[in-house]
Amino acid sequence: MSISYLLVLIALAALGGAIWALFWAIDSGQYDDLESQGDVPLEDEDPPDKIAKG
Amino acid sequence: MNAEALHARWSPDAGEHEHVVFLVEGMHCANCARSIERAIGVLPGVDSVRVNGATARAAVDWRGRGGTRLAQILAAVRGAGFTPVPLAGQAATAEFQRERRTALKRVGLASLGMMQAMMYLTALYGASDIDASMAQLMRIAGMIVVTPVLFYSGAPYLSGAWRDLSRRRLGMDVPVAIALLLAWIPSVWNTLRGAGEVYFDSVGMFIFFLSAGRFVEMNLRHRTLGSGEALARSLPAEVTRIAADGARTRIGVATLAAGDTFLVSKGGVVAVDAVLAPQMAPDSRASLDESLITGESAAVVRAHGEQIRSGSVNLGAPLFLSATAAVADSTLASMVRLLERAQATRPRMALAADRVASWFVVLILLLAAVTAIAWWPIDPTRAFAAVLAVLVVTCPCALSLATPVAIAAATSRLTRLGVLVTRADAIERLARADTVVFDKTGTLTAGGAIVTDVEPLSDLPRERVLAIAAALEKHSAHPLAAAFRAFEQANLPAQSVREMEGAGIEGMVQGVRWRLGRRDFAADTPGDSADDAGLFLGSGTELAACIRIGTPLRPEARDAVDSLRGMGLRVIIASGDSREAVAQVAAALGIDEAHSRLDPAAKIALVRGLEANGRRVFVIGDGINDGPVLASAHVSCAMGQGSAIAQSASDLLLIHENLAVLPQTIGSARAALRVVRQNLGWALFYNLAAVPLAAFGLVPPWLAALGMSLSSLGVVLNARRLAGSGGTA
Numbered sequence: 001m002s003i004s005y006l007l008v009l010i011a012l013a014a015l016g017g018a019i020w021a022l023f024w025a026i027d028s029g030q031y032d033d034l035e036s037q038g039d040v041p042l043e044d045e046d047p048p049d050k051i052a053k054g
Numbered sequence: 055m056n057a058e059a060l061h062a063r064w065s066p067d068a069g070e071h072e073h074v075v076f077l078v079e080g081m082h083c084a085n086c087a088r089s090i091e092r093a094i095g096v097l098p099g100v101d102s103v104r105v106n107g108a109t110a111r112a113a114v115d116w117r118g119r120g121g122t123r124l125a126q127i128l129a130a131v132r133g134a135g136f137t138p139v140p141l142a143g144q145a146a147t148a149e150f151q152r153e154r155r156t157a158l159k160r161v162g163l164a165s166l167g168m169m170q171a172m173m174y175l176t177a178l179y180g181a182s183d184i185d186a187s188m189a190q191l192m193r194i195a196g197m198i199v200v201t202p203v204l205f206y207s208g209a210p211y212l213s214g215a216w217r218d219l220s221r222r223r224l225g226m227d228v229p230v231a232i233a234l235l236l237a238w239i240p241s242v243w244n245t246l247r248g249a250g251e252v253y254f255d256s257v258g259m260f261i262f263f264l265s266a267g268r269f270v271e272m273n274l275r276h277r278t279l280g281s282g283e284a285l286a287r288s289l290p291a292e293v294t295r296i297a298a299d300g301a302r303t304r305i306g307v308a309t310l311a312a313g314d315t316f317l318v319s320k321g322g323v324v325a326v327d328a329v330l331a332p333q334m335a336p337d338s339r340a341s342l343d344e345s346l347i348t349g350e351s352a353a354v355v356r357a358h359g360e361q362i363r364s365g366s367v368n369l370g371a372p373l374f375l376s377a378t379a380a381v382a383d384s385t386l387a388s389m390v391r392l393l394e395r396a397q398a399t400r401p402r403m404a405l406a407a408d409r410v411a412s413w414f415v416v417l418i419l420l421l422a423a424v425t426a427i428a429w430w431p432i433d434p435t436r437a438f439a440a441v442l443a444v445l446v447v448t449c450p451c452a453l454s455l456a457t458p459v460a461i462a463a464a465t466s467r468l469t470r471l472g473v474l475v476t477r478a479d480a481i482e483r484l485a486r487a488d489t490v491v492f493d494k495t496g497t498l499t500a501g502g503a504i505v506t507d508v509e510p511l512s513d514l515p516r517e518r519v520l521a522i523a524a525a526l527e528k529h530s531a532h533p534l535a536a537a538f539r540a541f542e543q544a545n546l547p548a549q550s551v552r553e554m555e556g557a558g559i560e561g562m563v564q565g566v567r568w569r570l571g572r573r574d575f576a577a578d579t580p581g582d583s584a585d586d587a588g589l590f591l592g593s594g595t596e597l598a599a600c601i602r603i604g605t606p607l608r609p610e611a612r613d614a615v616d617s618l619r620g621m622g623l624r625v626i627i628a629s630g631d632s633r634e635a636v637a638q639v640a641a642a643l644g645i646d647e648a649h650s651r652l653d654p655a656a657k658i659a660l661v662r663g664l665e666a667n668g669r670r671v672f673v674i675g676d677g678i679n680d681g682p683v684l685a686s687a688h689v690s691c692a693m694g695q696g697s698a699i700a701q702s703a704s705d706l707l708l709i710h711e712n713l714a715v716l717p718q719t720i721g722s723a724r725a726a727l728r729v730v731r732q733n734l735g736w737a738l739f740y741n742l743a744a745v746p747l748a749a750f751g752l753v754p755p756w757l758a759a760l761g762m763s764l765s766s767l768g769v770v771l772n773a774r775r776l777a778g779s780g781g782t783a
Contacts, residue, residue, distance in 0.1 A: 004188060008174075008195050015170050015199065022162045026155050 074124060076138045078105065078112050078131060086136070093134040097122045112138070125292060125304040157272055160207040160265045167203035168258035171196045175255040186248075193245040196254035204238055208261045210268070224415040226449065229422075233445035234260065237755065240438070251435070253442070256755035260446055263763025270770045271459055293317070293325050296333075296374060307381050318373045324366045327384040328375035330358045341370035410453065414741075418448045425749045436751050443748035447758035448741050452765040456733030459773035464726035466777045472710040473691075473719050480705035483689035484723035486670050490618055490716075491661060491683075493675035494629035494639055497693060499605035500711065503537040506638075507602040509588070519599040521546050523591055526559045526570050537603050558589070569594050604635060607642055610714040615643045617717035624669070628657050628683075657683040674708075674716070676700055691716075726776055733769045740765045 025031065078090060087105040090112060094103045099117040112131070116122055131138045174192045177184060205212070215231030218224060237253040237260075244250035292304050294317040302317065307325045310316060315331045318324055330340060340356045343366060356362050362375065364384035422444045429437030461482075465475045475481065492498050508516045520541035525548040527535040548568075551561035558571010569576045569592050576592030588602040615625050627648040629636045640648035649660060661671050661683055675684050676693035677700060684690040685703035692704040693711050701707055708715070744761055747753050753761070 005191060008191060011170070012195065012198060015166060019163060019166055022166070023159055026158050026162070031155070031158055032151060 072117070072124070073113070073115050074127070076112055076128075078136045078138055089134050090131055090136060093130040094127055097126060097130060100127075124306055128292060129304075153272065157265070157269045160210075161262070161269050164203050164207035164258065164262035164265050167199050167207070168255070168262040170199045171203075171255045171258040174199070175252065178252070190245075190248050193241075193248075193252050193254075196252060197242060197245050200238070200254040200258045201242075203258050203261055204234060207265050208234055208257075211261075211264065224412050224419075226412075226415060226453075228415055229418050229445050230260075230264065230449055232419075232422075233442060233449075236438075236445065237442055251439075253755055256442070256446075256759055259756055260759035260762075263759055263766075264449075267455075267763060267766040267770060270767070271455060296331075310377055310381060312377050312379050314377045316375055316377060318368045318375055320368055320370065320372055322368050324362055324364055324368065324375065325384075326364050326377045326381050327379040328362045328364075328377050329360065330356065330362070331374040331376040333374040334358070339370075340368065340373050342366040343369055414448075414453060418445065421448070421745060421749065428749075429751065439755060440749060440751040442755045443751070443753040443758040444745065446755060447744045447748045447753060447761050449762045449766075452737035452740065452762075452769045453734070455766055455769050456737055457730050459770050460726045460729040460733060460776060463729075463773045463776035464722050467722050468706075468719055471715045471718055471722070472694075472708065472712060473715060474707035474709055475705070476701070476707055477705040480689060481723045481726050483670070483705065484672065484720060485727035487623070487672035487689055487720065489624045489626065489664055489669040489671045491626045491628050491664075491671055491673045491687070492615075493673075493677065493680050494627055494631055494636055495605060496676035497674055498607060498611050498627070498639055498643070498713075500608045503603050503605055505537050505541070505601055506604040507588075509600040509602065511590075511597040511599050514598045516599075517541075519591055519601065522548075522563050522568055523570050523589070523601060525563050526551060526561050526568060529553070529561065530559055560594075567594060568592070568598075573597070602634075604638070607639060608711075608713055610712060612643055614713040614716050615645060618720070621717060621720060623672075623720070626660075626664075628652050628660055628673075630657075654680070654682045658686050661687050672720075673704075675704075691719075722776065729773055729776055733772055736768060736772075737765060 090105045091103045094100055094112070094114055097116070099122040101115040101117065103112065103114050105112045114127055116127070128138045174195045177192050178189055211227045211230045211234065214225060214227030218228055234257060237257045240250075241252040241254050241257070244252050293307055293310055294302050295305050295310065296302055296315040296317055310326055315333065316325070316328075324342070330338065336358065338358075340362060342354050342356060342362060354366075361378070364379075364381070422441050425444050426437055426441045429440050464481050468475055468481075505520065508519055510516065510519070520538065521543045524538040524541040524543070525546050527538040528542060529548065529551040530553055546563060548561040548563045551559060553559050554571070554575065557575040558569055560567070560569045562568075570589055573590045576590035577595055577597045588600040590600050591598045618625055625643075625645050625647070627636060627640055627643075627645055629639075629648070629650055630652055631650055633650040636648050636650035640646070649656075652660065657680070661673060664671050665688060670688045673680075673684055673687035673690040674693075675690070680692075680700045681703045684692060684700055689706070690704035691706040691708055692700040694707060694709040706719070740761075744753070744758075748758055
């Protein structure tokens with residue numbers, strides 16, 4: 001049964017990781033603008049580096 | 055938005071990291087957005103550029119000390135062929151972003167936590183064969199997962215309840231918080247002692263549904279704002295400041311202070327209230343179009359020392375102006391504040407619903423107490439679950455959301471139609487209106503005056519009459535003079551022209567003296583002095599012709615009036631104009647109820663009379679003289695180009711002056727009221743049905759959480775239909 005304790009611990013750690021990733025994504029603005037990024041593939045040429053950083 | 059927010063629209067060029075958001079006009083496609091990004095991206099010190107083609111917003115982060123100034127960024131946008139426009143209430147936008155991010159995190163954490171807690175705790179459901187130490191492990195895991203959900207995602211409800219209780223009020227957060235803590239505390243206790251029921255999964259689920267509902271509501275609310283942007287668009291983003299040594303710099307308009315000298319080019323908009331600067335010659339005059347502020351489209355002339363209002367358009371040579379107020383204290387900013395008023399006040403209907411909800415809360419708490427007392431002698435453990443179910447299932451969220459979400463959705467729809475809601479109550483009032491009163495000039499009619507008819511009173515031909523009148527009127531500053539401009543003839547000048555105040559104009563044309571104006575001024579012949587609908591041309595002793603001046607009817611007026619009548623509304627014209635002019639418009643629109651020669655007091659009397667007879671009157675007007683009647687009517691609408699007084703007195707603003715949207719506007723308002731009723735009815739029905747079931751212990755806590763959330767979601771989704779393109783519900 002002791003494997004269950006380990007599995008629960010791993011699950012909790014994974015959950016913590018998922019929450020951290022979600023918060024990071026929200027804070028870095030990934031959910032701020034859900035419309036315009038969909039247009040990127042329609043674009044003719046690659047934008048300069050500076051834009052990609054945004 | 056307040057003065058600070060207006061200032062913050064363009065952050066001054068200082069500091070290490072700069073951030074600006076502005077609207078870009080002229081974008082049509084994704085490639086437009088990319089070309090703007092490229093144009094800004096190549097500037098030194100720019101960290102990131104994001105241009106959203108859908109919302110027409112550009113967000114730029116850059117290092118101010120890297121050598122790039124805001125002016126250069128804006129110049130780059132212009133260089134790419136687009137127009138940058140300051141975003142009114144940018145501070146508010148930043149606030150929205152923060153709010154949205156926090157709400158997303160709360161929903162995200164709650165959903166992850168809820169799923170995990172359910173996975174662990176379903177293992178305990180009715181399982182008798184589970185190992186005691188395994189059961190304890192599941193309880194502890196549930197506690198670890200749900201506790202952060204309660205205190206992070208559930209924080210708004212806990213703090214809201216605390217705020218309410220510390221002010222000795224009962225808000226809708228109170229039963230929610232009691233339910234949450236009532237479920238969580240015994241669960242923690244049972245976990246620590248290693249036996250008994252735990253409700254961590256119900257807590258997680260309840261919080262998830264609550265925060266998801268609030269997230270949807272928040273999105274709806276944010277969509278309805280941003281209408282202030284349209285008004286603020288008329289403000290220029292930048293001005294050219296002239297330093298004492300004559301050096302010119304382009305600066306953001308918020309940076310301009312009172313006392314600064316700035317340049318306004320021909321056709322440019324005056325950004326702040328100002329006077330002519332000392333640089334201008336002492337006898338110089340500024341020729342301005344103040345139609346944005348006053349609704350009067352005739353040019354106004356300002357000499358030294360006379361106030362020039364922000365929002366005026368410079369019609370003449372470039373002007374050096376001296377600012378008398380900063381942008382936030384100027385005339386145009388006051389118009390933006392009108393919107394602030396609408397957004398700051400709560401509609402009466404929503405306030406009433408809040409009052410009902412607070413009684414409802416008392417009722418719920420009593421019901422919960424009764425449930426507890428009734429169940430206790432029967433089965434203490436089931437008493438607990440039943441109390442929890444009563445508290446959760448009756449959460450008055452749906453009741454409290456019913457009105458605001460419908461109003462918010464309708465406001466959003468109206469904004470897209472070009473109707474700005476400047477008072478919170480407007481939609482409810484509009485939905486109940488049954489009579490429409492139109493002002494004539496500037497409302498049903500539009501644009502400059504034109505000559506509508508020439509009635510010959512002698513054998514002078516029509517062309518000659520108009521040419522003489524044009525020659526005389528050329529010397530007049532009267533707004534009606536513009537009507538004659540098309541008939542001017544170069545070889546027919548007028549000499550020794552004199553303007554008689556309130557009577558007319560007199561001058562010599564080809565050696566003959568002519569008078570143009572009131573009938574008794576044009577000729578001293580006796581006649582019907584009431585016939586003053588036109589301008590009379592005469593020699594001073596004999597009449598030559600009567601010229602009728604009018605403004606053309608808006609092309610969409612007829613259709614709009616027909617649809618309004620089709621919706622069962624009574625349509626009336628109330629005008630200060632002469633009987634003939636009003637009768638003509640009334641006939642063209644097929645309106646038989648037309649009142650002419652009404653001064654502001656008479657218009658108010660007309661509206662009061664109608665309302666005394668039980669009518670609810672919707673008044674549409676534009677001029678300064680319409681201000682009082684607009685303010686006293688049940689609900690009122692001002693034209694977008696109308697006077698500031700009319701706009702501040704009314705509940706709605708027709709930005710594009712398109713009368714065709716009025717029927718849709720009233721339709722949307724009626725639909726909103728219908729949705730409010732549906733929502734309230736649904737919330738009431740749901741509670742009446744769910745409470746007995748919960749009190750008799752037939753609803754487990756998780757099902758109660760689901761039911762309560764679905765009832766709130768139903769209310770929000772029902773309101774969302776209003777914001778769509780249909781407009782009927």
